[in-house]
Amino acid sequence: MNIVILGGGAAGATAAQFARKEDRKAEITVFEASEYPQYSRCGLPYALSGAIPEFESLIEFSAEWFKRNKIDLRLSTEVLKVEPDTNTISFRGIDGDGKLQYDSLIFATGARPSIPGIKGIAEGDAKKKGVFVFRGMDDAKSLKEWCGEKERKVLIVGAGLVGIEVAEALHIMGHEVAIVEFLDSILPGMIDPDTAAPLLDKMSSLGISARTRALVEEIFGDGSVAGAVVKDRDTGPEERIECDTVILATGQKPSTSLAKDAGCALGRHGHIRVDERCESSVPGIYAVGDCAEYLDFVTGAESPSGMGTTAVKMGEVAGINAAGGSFALPRGFLNSRVSRLFGLEISAVGPISSSLTEAGIAQVQARVKGSTLPVYYPGGKDIMVKLTASKEDGKILACQIVGEEGAGLRVNLAAAMILAGFTARELALFETTYAPPVAPTVDVLATAAEAIMIKLRRSGKSG
Amino acid sequence: MNIVILGGGAAGATAAQFARKEDRKAEITVFEASEYPQYSRCGLPYALSGAIPEFESLIEFSAEWFKRNKIDLRLSTEVLKVEPDTNTISFRGIDGDGKLQYDSLIFATGARPSIPGIKGIAEGDAKKKGVFVFRGMDDAKSLKEWCGEKERKVLIVGAGLVGIEVAEALHIMGHEVAIVEFLDSILPGMIDPDTAAPLLDKMSSLGISARTRALVEEIFGDGSVAGAVVKDRDTGPEERIECDTVILATGQKPSTSLAKDAGCALGRHGHIRVDERCESSVPGIYAVGDCAEYLDFVTGAESPSGMGTTAVKMGEVAGINAAGGSFALPRGFLNSRVSRLFGLEISAVGPISSSLTEAGIAQVQARVKGSTLPVYYPGGKDIMVKLTASKEDGKILACQIVGEEGAGLRVNLAAAMILAGFTARELALFETTYAPPVAPTVDVLATAAEAIMIKLRRSGKSG
Numbered sequence: 001m002n003i004v005i006l007g008g009g010a011a012g013a014t015a016a017q018f019a020r021k022e023d024r025k026a027e028i029t030v031f032e033a034s035e036y037p038q039y040s041r042c043g044l045p046y047a048l049s050g051a052i053p054e055f056e057s058l059i060e061f062s063a064e065w066f067k068r069n070k071i072d073l074r075l076s077t078e079v080l081k082v083e084p085d086t087n088t089i090s091f092r093g094i095d096g097d098g099k100l101q102y103d104s105l106i107f108a109t110g111a112r113p114s115i116p117g118i119k120g121i122a123e124g125d126a127k128k129k130g131v132f133v134f135r136g137m138d139d140a141k142s143l144k145e146w147c148g149e150k151e152r153k154v155l156i157v158g159a160g161l162v163g164i165e166v167a168e169a170l171h172i173m174g175h176e177v178a179i180v181e182f183l184d185s186i187l188p189g190m191i192d193p194d195t196a197a198p199l200l201d202k203m204s205s206l207g208i209s210a211r212t213r214a215l216v217e218e219i220f221g222d223g224s225v226a227g228a229v230v231k232d233r234d235t236g237p238e239e240r241i242e243c244d245t246v247i248l249a250t251g252q253k254p255s256t257s258l259a260k261d262a263g264c265a266l267g268r269h270g271h272i273r274v275d276e277r278c279e280s281s282v283p284g285i286y287a288v289g290d291c292a293e294y295l296d297f298v299t300g301a302e303s304p305s306g307m308g309t310t311a312v313k314m315g316e317v318a319g320i321n322a323a324g325g326s327f328a329l330p331r332g333f334l335n336s337r338v339s340r341l342f343g344l345e346i347s348a349v350g351p352i353s354s355s356l357t358e359a360g361i362a363q364v365q366a367r368v369k370g371s372t373l374p375v376y377y378p379g380g381k382d383i384m385v386k387l388t389a390s391k392e393d394g395k396i397l398a399c400q401i402v403g404e405e406g407a408g409l410r411v412n413l414a415a416a417m418i419l420a421g422f423t424a425r426e427l428a429l430f431e432t433t434y435a436p437p438v439a440p441t442v443d444v445l446a447t448a449a450e451a452i453m454i455k456l457r458r459s460g461k462s463g
Numbered sequence: 464m465n466i467v468i469l470g471g472g473a474a475g476a477t478a479a480q481f482a483r484k485e486d487r488k489a490e491i492t493v494f495e496a497s498e499y500p501q502y503s504r505c506g507l508p509y510a511l512s513g514a515i516p517e518f519e520s521l522i523e524f525s526a527e528w529f530k531r532n533k534i535d536l537r538l539s540t541e542v543l544k545v546e547p548d549t550n551t552i553s554f555r556g557i558d559g560d561g562k563l564q565y566d567s568l569i570f571a572t573g574a575r576p577s578i579p580g581i582k583g584i585a586e587g588d589a590k591k592k593g594v595f596v597f598r599g600m601d602d603a604k605s606l607k608e609w610c611g612e613k614e615r616k617v618l619i620v621g622a623g624l625v626g627i628e629v630a631e632a633l634h635i636m637g638h639e640v641a642i643v644e645f646l647d648s649i650l651p652g653m654i655d656p657d658t659a660a661p662l663l664d665k666m667s668s669l670g671i672s673a674r675t676r677a678l679v680e681e682i683f684g685d686g687s688v689a690g691a692v693v694k695d696r697d698t699g700p701e702e703r704i705e706c707d708t709v710i711l712a713t714g715q716k717p718s719t720s721l722a723k724d725a726g727c728a729l730g731r732h733g734h735i736r737v738d739e740r741c742e743s744s745v746p747g748i749y750a751v752g753d754c755a756e757y758l759d760f761v762t763g764a765e766s767p768s769g770m771g772t773t774a775v776k777m778g779e780v781a782g783i784n785a786a787g788g789s790f791a792l793p794r795g796f797l798n799s800r801v802s803r804l805f806g807l808e809i810s811a812v813g814p815i816s817s818s819l820t821e822a823g824i825a826q827v828q829a830r831v832k833g834s835t836l837p838v839y840y841p842g843g844k845d846i847m848v849k850l851t852a853s854k855e856d857g858k859i860l861a862c863q864i865v866g867e868e869g870a871g872l873r874v875n876l877a878a879a880m881i882l883a884g885f886t887a888r889e890l891a892l893f894e895t896t897y898a899p900p901v902a903p904t905v906d907v908l909a910t911a912a913e914a915i916m917i918k919l920r921r922s923g924k925s926g
Contacts, residue, residue, distance in 0.1 A: 010904070043839055043899045051900070057839045309897045312904045316892065329892065338896035347896050376506055376520045408896035409872035412906075415894060416876055420883030429779065429792065431878060433801035433810050433871035434772045436506045437514070441473070441775045443875075 001026040003322050004089055004102040006079050006258065008032030009041065010308050011289025012108030013061040014315025015322065016071045022323035029072040029100060031079050031091055036137050037063045042308045044140040045162075049169035055141060082262040084282050104284050104322035107259050107272055108315070111135075111252035111290040116157070120219040121248075130225030131246045134166050146245065151175060155228050155243040157216050159186035163249035164199075164341055171208060171342075178241060179210040180230050186210055190337055191346065192353045194367065195386050195400040202342045219246055254291045254304070267293030268302040276328040278318035286322055288314035297332030298350050298397050298418065299359035309336060336415045338408035345407035349415040350398025353388065362391035364424075364459070366451035370444030372406050377436045381405055387414070387424070387448035394423035394456055399445070410445055424452040464489040466785050467552055467565035469542050469721065471495030472504065473771050474752025475571030476524040477778025478785065479534050485786035492535040492563060494542050494554055499600050500526045505771050507603040508625075512632035518604060545725040547745050567747050567785035570722050570735055571778070574598075574715035574753040579620065583682040584711075593688030594709045597629050609708065614638060618691050618706040620679050622649035626712030627662075627804055634671060634805075641704060642673040643693050649673055653800055654809060655816045657830065658849050658863040665805045682709055717754045717767070730756035731765040739791040741781035749785055751777035760795030761813050761860050761881065762822035772799060799878045801871035808870035812878040813861025816851065825854035827887075827922070829914035833907025835869050840899045844868055850877070850887070850911035857886035857919055862908070873908055887915040 003019050005012045008030045016030050038061035046052045066073035077093035082105065090099050113133035115121070121131060132143045143166075146152075152175040156163045159181035167177045179186070185193035186200055203210055211230060217238065218229040227242045254271040256264075265281035267273035271293030278286045278294075289311035296303035305311055310333050320327040338347035350356075356363050365388045373380030383403030389396050399414035401407040417427050427449035434441045466482050468475045471493045479493050501524035509515045529536035540556035545568065553562050576596035578584070584594060595606045606629075609615075615638040619626045622644035630640045642649070648656035649663055666673055674693060680701065681692040690705045717734040719727075728744035730736035734756030741749045741757075752774035759766035768774055773796050783790040801810035813819075819826050828851045836843030846866030852859050862877035864870040880890050890912035897904045 040837065040839060040899065042897070043837070046840065046899050052839055052841070060837075060839070307897075308904050309894050313892055313894060327888075327892075330889070334894045336894040336896045337898075338901050339898045340900040345901060347901075349894075349896075374503065374506070374523075376503060376515055376523070377509065378515070406872060408898070408901045409869060409876070412876045412893075412895050413872075413879055415896075416879035416883065416885075419889075419893070420879065420885070422879075422883070425790075426793070426882075429776055429790075430875075430882070431772050431776060431797045431799040431812075432875050433799045433812075433878075434505070434770075435800075435802045435871070436503065436509050437803040438801050438808060438810075438871045441771050 001324065002101055002103045003028045003106070004100060004104070005030045005106045005108055007108030007110055007289070008038050008073060009108060009110050009289060009311070010038060011311035011315040012106065013038035014312045015106050015108060015288055015319035016066070017061070017069070018316045018319030019323040020069050020071060022320045022325040026323055027072070029074065030066070031074050031077050033076070033078050034136065034138070035076050037061055037066065037073060037075065039137060040308070041136065044134070044137065045165040045169040048140050048144050048166070049172045055137060058137070079258060082258050084262050084285060087284070104286065106318050106322055107264070107280070107285065107287040107291055108289050109255040109258065109291045111254045113248060114251045114253045115248060116250050118216050118219055120221070123223065128219060128221065128225055129223060130221070130244055131219065131248065133248050134162055135252065143247070147173060147175065152245045153243040154178070154245040154247060155180065155216070155241055156247045156249055158249035158251065159188070159210055159212070160249060160251065161187060161190055161339055163247070165339060166247055166249060167208060168341055171206060177208050178243070179208065180214050180216055181210065181212045182215050182233070183212065185212055187346070189352065191348050191400045192386065195346070195348070195402060198384065198402050199341060199344055199346060202344060206342060252290065256291055259285075259287065259291070269293055269304050271304050273302065276331065277321045278314050278329065279321065286318040288318045294329065295332035296351060297330060297334050299355065299361065300332065301359060303333060303335070305333070307335065307337060330419060334415045334418055336411055338411065343404065344402055345405055346402050347407040347411040348398070348400040349411050350388065350418055352398070356388065356397060361397065363388050363397065364391050364452050364455045366448045366455065368444060368448045368451055370447055371440065372403065373438075374436050374440040383407065383410075383444050385410070385444050385448045387445070387452060389424045389452045389456070391456070391459065394425060394452070395421055396424065396427060410443070413445060424449040424456065428453055464787065465564055465566045466491045466569070467563060467567070468493045468569045468571055470571030470573055470752070471501050471536060472571060472573050472752060472774070473501060474774035474778040475569065476501035477775045478569045478571060478751055478782035479529070480524070480532070481779045481782030482786040483532050483534060485783045485788040489786055490535070491533075492537065493529070494537050494540050496539070496541050497599065497601070498539050500524055500529065500536060500538065502600060503771070504599070507597070507600065508628040508632040511603050511607055511629065512635040518600060521600070542721060545721050547725050547748060550747070567749065569781050569785055570727070570743070570748065570750040570754055571752050572718040572721065572754045574717045576711060577714045577716045578711060579713050581679050581682055583684070586686070591682060591684065591688055592686060593684070593707055594682065594711065596711050597625055598715065606710070610636060610638065615708045616706040617641070617708040617710060618643065618679070618704055619710045619712055621712035621714065622651070622673055622675070623712060623714065624650060624653055624802055626710070628802060629710055629712060630671060631804055634669060640671050641706070642671065643677050643679055644673065644675045645678050645696070646675065648675055650809070652815065654811050654863050655849065658809070658811070658865060661847065661865050662804060662807055662809060665807060669805060715753065719754055722750065722754070732756055732767050734767045736765065739794065740784045741777050741792065742784065749781035751781045757792065758795035759814060760793060760797050762818065762824065763795060764822060766796060766798070768796070770798065770800060793882060797878045797881055799874055801874065806867065807865055808868055809865050810870040810874040811861070811863040812874050813851065813881055815861070819851065819860060824860065826851050826860065827854050827915050827918045829911045829918065831907060831911045831914055833910055834903065835866065836901075837899050837903040846870065846873070846907050848873070848907050848911045850908070850915060852887045852915045852919070854919070854922065857888060857915070858884055859887060859890060873906070876908060887912040887919065891916060
């Protein structure tokens, strides 16, 4: 059994790990275009800020790990072609070109930063000096080196998770940070605008400006960034912002050209479409992580993976199946997500409100504020829950939580409720652990569920 | 509609609260034998230690709250008789005797400490001076007063949750504490011996001795406690322990005499047996909290409520049903439980291992140690998970977690898995939230689930 994996990131390395667990004797080869064995991309902002002292400590599956597990890791090696007719790949490495036969192949080719067409962004073929993207180890290292001991004035384009995490890192490092976001709110794909409000307040109190519904029209400066022209999408006026650094955090494009050429069908968002076994439309070829597209559990719509969490799950499933085992994802991704930003833990599961509306799903929502501890016990922290249930049948569809702590672990519970098809009524009666120094008798999630039941009852539905 | 509730503790007050929400016009009367409106009994050890500065801050449903909600709270009033033939109760209060008609009645009469038959425990009809129980507000206040500014030598009989929580409080207060437990391990009803081991180590390092498989044969001292004779159940020798205070934490007996006289059937453990609507065998009479007995979700066996968590859920269900609404518990209790003891958060859900064995359920168990954060992120805390699944079908049955933090919230996720009937395989693939400063990509719960899958596979079953 020959298993070939294209890409040695979180998804690819996990696939290799589980393929090895499934078949102790298979030949497993991982091709990785960069010089790095698998490292945590999610950890990069924290290595940038210094919270993690060394970039190298982000390496989780080291070259030694691959060796120990008898997995052939080919670094700095580019795969040029995948030919499913002959089950052959062609590659180009440091030692020249080569070909390899495979029985199963896994695309874990990831994605590359999406570069918006902004005037002045490039000088010739290269990015203008002072313009950065933030996806891989080298991007983060270059940015850290550029910042050096200087006090930079940074404009971040895009207020998604990467944009805000990098903003926090740079703020901690002492740089001046401004953010421009094209959409209505910060973290637009992750949480609803009302859930984002406390974070926006916190950032504003720290002197970090975030312009929403705005776009960068031009990056100016001779040879190096000197500033940007930002336009308000509604009112129209242009504003000149002085800055010496621009970070493009405007999303990513899946790396799919090899897969396309190999005949793999792409999904609605242009990623490699896979089934619950993580298999593409070409039998024996799997796809995992940022290059792949599966389904959203709640809406059933095609949905890119895009997160470390889902990448790892896909890696596990594809690795086992590619090695001849049998493992399947649930019927869609819950997309559980969390970050800790400027002292707030922000977490969510299920589609954001506008995606549910888009999918034609009638919602009932409750927003409640509670505490992590009983009122009588000192030290409880405020925690805000926005819970969404189906107006039709009361089933939990989504949950967003913000607090100083405990948001992510509470979202895990909401995620299990969604996966199980439980209703607000079942959540209201759910036995959460209680002890005065740990948690209140009625968790804020149950309070939110009760609020939803009342709303459902008023609208003539049972929760 | 006349609703009468006997007992104004957590279960009774919650029943009153939800009866009021269900029917804005019902007459609701709560009879409470003590002088206190509802307070948190679970909070008493923390008011004893001083973590909560005032006993009075434990009051959650104040007299004013009852007034505001137009609920007639009769404190220091004893109910003498319940007559279901005529739907009448007789009571004796400060202002004399009376009778009241009801349409629905809820027993929330709680329990009283179970006093073991130890030689020398009493002087005449009263407990010997220096002997205490620890259930209600007055018990806690008396103990605090007895300790005063002195340095007491305390022997605690019983290493259940109350015993250990009081041991911690007294240790914080500077008293010398020893514990004697009849059974094999500390927290015997809550967690398995191997889960209790880290706590036992911690206590031992703090100078708190815990003798297991031992019993107190005699409490000696003339007029006041001077010591106790403790016998090892296996090896037999008796040991004289010097102490000036003995605390009996040997469990509780449900207060059921009125219910028995009213014809309510009792369960296997002698509590009032209720169905999923919290209704007793007598129509229109409900029972909730420590006096009631429902089913265990996993084994289906009759199981006393016994915890604040389940008391409150029963109160909610009974209150709504007593007021003419319709609400039902799941088919049994999960018994999610947690405490924070000597810096360790200890949490569990589902039956302990010996109860599963007793119920004839074949188990597969995995014990794994993980961290609350990814290895590369500083500050992660060790966390130990013991996960139990059915050997037949891989379904999650129980989970016990010990760590410095995050045990209780993780147990909530395991509890949802049990309630949903999910298998180890489903838990292994479950998307838990991940971000470097919050949680690792693969939560320790998922790692435990993977370990179970491997064991199931080895035994020829699928996870």
